[in-house]
Amino acid sequence: MSASPECPSLVDLFDPAGLPTVEQHVTRCPRCQSFRREHHFQGARTSGATAAEQWLTPAQPISIWPGSLDLGTVLSAVVDHLDEYLVCVVVDADEQEAVVAPIAETQAYTTNWDLMIEEAVLGYPAMAEVWNTGTILVEQAAEIVGKLTEPLAEALEQLYDAMLENHSPPEHLPIGSPVLAERDPRLVFQRQELDRVRAYWMPSSLLAGAESFEPILRRRAQQMGVGLEDLDGRLQDCVQDNPHWVTSLSRGDIDLCASVPVKAMSRLVIELKLPKARKTIGLIGATVHANCREASAPQAAVHARRRRGKVRASKPTEDDRGKAAESYMEALVRDWDI
Amino acid sequence: MTEQQLITLRRQLRGGEQPPDWVVAELRRVADALVRYGRLPASMSPYGSWDEEATEELMQGWMEGKLLRGDLRALADRARTPVAFRRLAERSLRHWLLNQRERSQAQNLFGRMARLLEQDQTTFKVTQAAERKQDTWWTLANKPEAEPFAGPDRELLSAAWSLGEFVLVRFSSEQTKLSPLLSGPDLRRFVVGMLDATGRALTLNLLQRALRDRFDLGDVQLGDLEAAGELASPEGVAEDAVLREAAGAVIGELDARQTAVLLGLQSEQTSAALAAELNCSPATITNDKAAIAKLVARYSENDSERDQLLKKVADVLYEEGA
Numbered sequence: 001m002s003a004s005p006e007c008p009s010l011v012d013l014f015d016p017a018g019l020p021t022v023e024q025h026v027t028r029c030p031r032c033q034s035f036r037r038e039h040h041f042q043g044a045r046t047s048g049a050t051a052a053e054q055w056l057t058p059a060q061p062i063s064i065w066p067g068s069l070d071l072g073t074v075l076s077a078v079v080d081h082l083d084e085y086l087v088c089v090v091v092d093a094d095e096q097e098a099v100v101a102p103i104a105e106t107q108a109y110t111t112n113w114d115l116m117i118e119e120a121v122l123g124y125p126a127m128a129e130v131w132n133t134g135t136i137l138v139e140q141a142a143e144i145v146g147k148l149t150e151p152l153a154e155a156l157e158q159l160y161d162a163m164l165e166n167h168s169p170p171e172h173l174p175i176g177s178p179v180l181a182e183r184d185p186r187l188v189f190q191r192q193e194l195d196r197v198r199a200y201w202m203p204s205s206l207l208a209g210a211e212s213f214e215p216i217l218r219r220r221a222q223q224m225g226v227g228l229e230d231l232d233g234r235l236q237d238c239v240q241d242n243p244h245w246v247t248s249l250s251r252g253d254i255d256l257c258a259s260v261p262v263k264a265m266s267r268l269v270i271e272l273k274l275p276k277a278r279k280t281i282g283l284i285g286a287t288v289h290a291n292c293r294e295a296s297a298p299q300a301a302v303h304a305r306r307r308r309g310k311v312r313a314s315k316p317t318e319d320d321r322g323k324a325a326e327s328y329m330e331a332l333v334r335d336w337d338i
Numbered sequence: 339m340t341e342q343q344l345i346t347l348r349r350q351l352r353g354g355e356q357p358p359d360w361v362v363a364e365l366r367r368v369a370d371a372l373v374r375y376g377r378l379p380a381s382m383s384p385y386g387s388w389d390e391e392a393t394e395e396l397m398q399g400w401m402e403g404k405l406l407r408g409d410l411r412a413l414a415d416r417a418r419t420p421v422a423f424r425r426l427a428e429r430s431l432r433h434w435l436l437n438q439r440e441r442s443q444a445q446n447l448f449g450r451m452a453r454l455l456e457q458d459q460t461t462f463k464v465t466q467a468a469e470r471k472q473d474t475w476w477t478l479a480n481k482p483e484a485e486p487f488a489g490p491d492r493e494l495l496s497a498a499w500s501l502g503e504f505v506l507v508r509f510s511s512e513q514t515k516l517s518p519l520l521s522g523p524d525l526r527r528f529v530v531g532m533l534d535a536t537g538r539a540l541t542l543n544l545l546q547r548a549l550r551d552r553f554d555l556g557d558v559q560l561g562d563l564e565a566a567g568e569l570a571s572p573e574g575v576a577e578d579a580v581l582r583e584a585a586g587a588v589i590g591e592l593d594a595r596q597t598a599v600l601l602g603l604q605s606e607q608t609s610a611a612l613a614a615e616l617n618c619s620p621a622t623i624t625n626d627k628a629a630i631a632k633l634v635a636r637y638s639e640n641d642s643e644r645d646q647l648l649k650k651v652a653d654v655l656y657e658e659g660a
Contacts, residue, residue: 007594009424010371019421030655031589031597038586039375076415083422087415105412108554112492122415123351124408145415146352177495180535183502191625195618 007032014041069093069138072153074103074122074146077136079200086200087145088136089128091160096279097135097204101128101156102197109189110176112169115156122146127176130159132193134201135208137277139338203275212286217250220272231271238264255293256284257324262331276336281329289325292316339364339420351411365405368427369397376428377586382435396435404434432591437554447555448546450525455542461530465539472546477539478530487538491551494544497535498552501528505635584637585650591633597655599626604652 007013008022013032015022026032035041069075069090076085077100088100103126107116113131122145148156155173162169169175179186210216221228228247236243239260246268248254256265265284266276274280294316316324339360347361372378373393383392384399405413409430417423455462455476463482466475477484487494504524520528532548533540549555592600595616602612609623616623634651638644 006425008421009368009428010375011367011424011428012421014371014375022421025594029594029597030601031592031594034589034655035375035377038377078418083417083419084426085416085418087412105409105416119408122408123411126412143348177492177499179499180496181500181502184499185503186499188503188625188628191621192629195622195625 010035014039068144069098069141071157072148072150073144074148075100075141076143076145077140077200078142079140079202082199085142086136086197088200089148089156091130091133091156093138095138096277096282097137098141099133099135101130101133101160102193103128104193107176109186111186111190112175112178113159113163114176115152115159116174116176117148117152118174121148121152128156129190129193130156130163131190132197133160133163134197135204136200137203137207137275137279139275139277140200140203203277204279206274207277207279207283210283212252212290213280213283214250214252214287216274216283217246217268217272220274221250224272226271231268234271235264235267238267249287252287252291255291256288257292257328258294262328262335265332266335276338278333278338281332281336284332285325285329288328289321292321292324294320339423341419344414344417344420344423348414351414357405357410361410362401364424365401365410365427366397368424369393369400369431372428372431376432377583377590378435379583379587382587396431399438400431400434403438404430447520447525447549448542450522451529451545451549452542454526454529458526462533468541472542475539475541476533478533481533481537484533484537484539487536487540487544489536489538491547494532494536494548495551497532498528498548500535501531503632504528504553505632581646581650582654584647585654588633588637588647588651589654592630595622596626596630599623600630600648601652601655603627604648 007029008019008025012019012022013026013035026036070093071090073090074087075090076087078085086100087103087105089103090098090100092099101115103117103122104114105124105126107114107125107127110116110127111131114127114129117126117128119125147153152174158170159173159175161167206220207216210219218228221231228250229244231246232244235246239245242248242254242259245254245260245264249256249260249268254260269276269280294314343360347358350358370393373388373396378388380387384395385392413423413426413430417426452471459479461479462476463479464474465477465482465484466486468474475486504520504527528549529545532545589597595618598616599612602615607615609620609627613620613623634644634648638647
C-alpha cells in the first residue's frame, strides 16, 4: 500500500517517530502542514522503514472460499492501495466475482433504495446501499464480517431485483423515505459514497465486458498507452521462436497451450497490471479453448507420427480444447497460488 | 497498536467482548491529540475551555455515547491498519462532538419553532386547537382548508429532506449563550416548507418529529415549552481571535482533497484544472466545493462572515512558513 490520500490522525501527525508514509503525505498536504506549523512541530525524525512501518502492511487476507459468498454474507473487501476495508453485503456471486452493496455505518441518510440493517446484525445500525452496488473479484474478499438474517437477505434481494427491473421499491421493506427533490442533501451523501467506493470496483472493471483475454489485452494496452510491439519487445525472451507472441495473442492467432508457457502469460498479466484472479484465469482459459489447434495425444503417439514424417497435428475435438484450457488454467492457479 | 492487535480486536468485538484496556488507551491517545492539536473551539468544551477535566469528560462521553454503542465495532471492521483505525477514530470523535452540540441545542430550537408559529399570524393559522400546545394543528394562512396530516413518518421525512440543505450553525463567539441550531430564516423556511410540501395541517409534535429525524437530533420534552425563557440570539464571529479559532475548527474538519480544492479556488484555478491536478472528476470537485461551503457556513452567521472566514482559512493554510 502506498501513502493514504487521506490525512492521518493527529496522533500520527505529531508522532516524533512518525511513519515515512505520513511524512510523505504531509509534504503535499497544506492542511497537515498548517497543523504542524501551529504547534511548531518540526516533523518526524525517523526516515526509512521503522517498526511502526510494518503496521502499514496488512496481514494476509483470510482466504475465503468463493462458495461461501452467498446472498446476505457481509464481508470486508480490499483494494491494494487503500488502508480501509469496504464493508459490504453480497447480493449475487459466482466463483469469480460478487455483486455487493456497500454498507454505511449510519442510517442518517437512508433513502428508499437503502436497506436498513438493525444493530443486532453487525453490532451497529447500518444500511446497505443497494443503489450503489458494484462488482468485486472474489480475491478481494478479505474476511467474513457477518450474515444478514434470512428475512433481511430476502429483503435485500427484493430491493435489488426491483432496482434491476426498474420497479419502485417494495413498500413493506425496511427502507427509508424516497428522495423527492434534486436539492435533497441525501444526494450529496450519495455522491460522496460513490466516490468512496469507486476504487473497490476497479479490479473487476479491468476485466469486464469480454468473453476472452484478447480484447482485455488490447484495451488494457491502449489504456496504459503501451503499444503491443512494445510488449512484444519487453516479453520476447519469454517465448522461444516467437518474438511477436503478444501481438499474435491480441489477434487470436496463437495456440497458447502449445506455444506460450504459463510463466510468460504471468509476466504479461503483470506488465498489464491486471489482477491475478480467477476471473483473469477464466478469460485466459477461454482464449486457450478458442485457439487450441492441436489435438491432445499421448506423447508416444506424437513421436511415432514424427518418426513416420507425419508432423501435422490432427484437428482438436471439443474435448481436446476443454482439456487444454483446463490444464492451462490449473497451471496458472498453481503459479499464482490462488 | 499493531496489525495483529487490530485483527484480534475485530474478533473480540464480533464475539461480543468488551473492548480491552489497550484499545481504550489507544482511543484516549486519539482524544488527547484532538484536544491538544485539533483546534477545537472552546465553545465545544463542556466547561468552556479545554483542560484535563474537559478531556476526560470528552473521552467518557464519546465512549458511552458512541463507541460502546457499536461505533467501535464499525471502526474495527473498516480499518485495515492501525493508522486507518486512528484516523477513523478521530473522525468519529469529531462527528460525535459536533452532534452533541446539535443535540444540546434541540430544546432551544423547538421552543423557537413554537414561538414562530404563534407570532406570525399572517403566515400561519390554527386549524384545530388542542389542550396541549404541541397537539394544535397548524397550516399556512393561505391554505386554511388543509386537512390534518395522517400519513406515515416516511412521508413526513421525505418532505423534510425535499426542502434541501440547511446549515446548522455550530459556533458562537459568546459561548455562554445558546446558539441557534438553525438561523431564523432557515427555521422559518423549514416550517413553511413542511406545511407546503405535505399540503396538510401539522402539529408541533409532527414538525418536531420531522426536524428530529431530518437532523438526527435527540428527543425533546415538549411539555417544557411553556416554561421556555428568553432565548439567545446568534452572535457573530467578528473578532480576529475568534475568527482564527473558527478557521482552525474549519481546517480540522476539512480533508486533504478539500483543502487542496479550497486553496485552488482561492488562487482562481478552474474546477477542470483542479480535477486534473487532483486526479478526480469535476463532479468530485463540485461535491467538495459544496462541502466546504456548508462547513464554512456552519461557523458563521451571514454572507459577510462567511467570506471573512473563508479568507481566514486560506490565510491560516498559507501562513508564513508554509
